Amino acid sequence: MGFIHRKTSKQTRKLKTLLHLAVSRIAVARRPRLARKSIATGDVGQLLALGHLDRAIHRVEQVIEESNMLEAFEMIELYCKRLIEKAVQLDKPSECAQEIQEAAAGLIFAAGWCGDLPELPLARTILADKFGNDFASAAKDGTGIIDPVVIGKLDPIHSCHGSLIRNCS
Template sequence: MGFIHRRTSKQAGKVKNLLGLALSRLAVARRPRLARKSISRGDVGQLLALGHQDRALHRAEQVIEEEKMLEAFDMIELYCNRLIEHAAQLDKPNECDEDIREAASRIMFVAGWCGDLPELLFARTILANKFGSDFATAAKEGTSIVDPMLVWKLSGDKTNMELKKKVVKDIAAENNIMVDFSELPGVGVQDRSSNVPHRHEFNHETMY
């Protein structure tokens, strides 16, 4: 398609610069979330050791929130790198490879969810001009062109009981603590209000 070694336009170059800045900021944004995740997991372990399973389940929500965002950050990093590497394709959006269109749609979606990465909002504006209003609207709304796993990681319900129980059980196992949720009110009933989307395991190698 003639993209190899082609110079990028001014707009495509600006997208590259913005995404590069976002990657730098991403490295900084990870640190406090990693710290909060570690502290929250420690809190859950301490609460379980004291026999406060109900409070441990509640505290698990913070663990879930931080884990989901950190995993989303990993995905965002891949999308940014993909677009930076193949920015020349953005000058002919109708001829873009499918993986470039997917990366663009996902960057446009996450721009509205990641206040930690303001550069993505500016990149989204340029990408919207490149790909058109219909594409931009679908991307912003997180419809079928956006990976459902990414949508769930950014907007899914962190209070899902089954997910909280899994987190608590994992932390309990790490600390050799037995847990039994059967006597806690409302915990024995499976929560189907926010199911994790079914998809193949996310593979970093598929982006390259």
């Protein structure tokens, strides 16, 4: 009897489960990145004191890379939580608010860049089914309604994390 009164589809329930798992995994994936960032930050000062400028620059790039990934994790976590909260709306993607579409597009894009989160490619498949191939293709390419900050944090081609050595324009 409860079968008739479901508020979300089976696919949406699976997506919610994947997103809950991704949020849990983000908490686990953060710890080693925080440790690497902390160690690299300490190394920068020591290397500069010893006069090893090239090695210090490499460590600063590592600090920036870890910081970018940690910030990306925060944004991905917010997207996951937003989609979990608004899961009922996902059954009618054409009626979804801009914030839901942005969260879906952000997760579709992030799925290609976050090997730490194996749930995201599965979630990307479900979101692509819900929103359509055109939406998914645009999101994978980083075009459309994706927050440019997410693109900058995840995509090394578009980010300026190497600006210490080369000019970013």
